[in-house]
Amino acid sequence: MLTEWLTWLAADCPPPTRKLGYLRESIAIRTRYRRCKTMWQPHLTNSRAALLDSLQACSSFRTALVFGSGLLLDIPLDELARRFKKVYLVDIVHLPEVKRAVRHHANVRCIDLDVTGFIEHMEALSPERLELPPPKYFLDEPDIDWVASVNLLSQLPLLPVDWLRQRFPELSEAMLEEWGTQVMRQHLDYLAAFAAPTCLLADMEQVIHTGNGEIIERIDFASRLRLDDAAPEQWRWNIAPPGEIAPDIGSFHRVAAHCRQ
Numbered sequence: 001m002l003t004e005w006l007t008w009l010a011a012d013c014p015p016p017t018r019k020l021g022y023l024r025e026s027i028a029i030r031t032r033y034r035r036c037k038t039m040w041q042p043h044l045t046n047s048r049a050a051l052l053d054s055l056q057a058c059s060s061f062r063t064a065l066v067f068g069s070g071l072l073l074d075i076p077l078d079e080l081a082r083r084f085k086k087v088y089l090v091d092i093v094h095l096p097e098v099k100r101a102v103r104h105h106a107n108v109r110c111i112d113l114d115v116t117g118f119i120e121h122m123e124a125l126s127p128e129r130l131e132l133p134p135p136k137y138f139l140d141e142p143d144i145d146w147v148a149s150v151n152l153l154s155q156l157p158l159l160p161v162d163w164l165r166q167r168f169p170e171l172s173e174a175m176l177e178e179w180g181t182q183v184m185r186q187h188l189d190y191l192a193a194f195a196a197p198t199c200l201l202a203d204m205e206q207v208i209h210t211g212n213g214e215i216i217e218r219i220d221f222a223s224r225l226r227l228d229d230a231a232p233e234q235w236r237w238n239i240a241p242p243g244e245i246a247p248d249i250g251s252f253h254r255v256a257a258h259c260r261q
């Protein structure tokens with residue numbers, strides 16, 4: 001608890017990011033990782049391997065752009081720093097220890113950015129005008145030779161939807177869900193706009209289950225976002241064993257790598 005509190009105080013994180021809950025979530029992911037390290041390991045290994053594999057599509061190695069760098073658990077940072085001239089790590093929050101670790105690499109930069117643009121535009125939203133402009137960050141940088149989005153997609157709408165629900169109670173749950181789907185689609189369109197090989201690691205589905213495996217809820221991102229359900233590289237991320245979220249409740253994600261040359 002004390003470690004979490006000290007990180008909360010030490011983090012270099014602007015007030016809207018803190019208020020929306022991103023810093024709290026990042027600290028919570030770190031705490032859960034420490035508890036579930038062994039169970040998470042196959043997912044982290046598969047993620048790093050899929051990212052490295054997708055580098056085969058690159059013909060030059062100037063700048064690598066990584067979205068969802070977070071705690072760097074699933075990022076093969078040493079290898080990226082060795083192969084690319086520059087590496088941009090983009091996440092809405094980088095904890096102090098991540099910023100310290102990155103200092104070992106002179107060619108790696110942490111960039112704190114909301115890739116959806118929600119924070120930039122939230123105060124101008126109204127129930128009648130909820131659309132966010134399509135993100136354009138880095139699209140005009142000519143040196144980008146590889147783009148990765150790492151276990152980020154399904155997370156994008158979560159905290160913004162909490163904020164919208166509170167700010168505009170008149171919005172129905174169906175409207176909020178549709179808005180969230182739109183934000184995730186915009187991220188997919190954004191990745192497609194880069195003229196470089198891309199590697200998207202994303203949840204195909206999230207499953208909540210009881211201790212004896214009975215399914216309580218299944219969120220199907222593959223259909224919602226028209227992701228290729230037959231992507232050849234897929235694996236299970238046992239994110240929370242029963243008891244982690246609530247007594248006798250556990251959760252796993254089916255994750256896939258979608259790479260484009």
Ligand SMILES: C[S@@+](CC[C@H](N)C(=O)[O-])C[C@H]1O[C@@H](n2cnc3c(N)ncnc32)[C@H](O)[C@@H]1O
Pocket residue numbers: 022026029068069070071072073074075090091092093113114115116117150151152155156
């Ligand atoms: C499940 S974690 C991904 C794991 C991460 N690659 C790692 O190794 O820690 C999701 C990440 O998405 C980031 N994130 C969520 N919404 C974001 C946004 N709008 N813009 C940028 N990053 C965001 C979170 O801060 C978190 O680090």
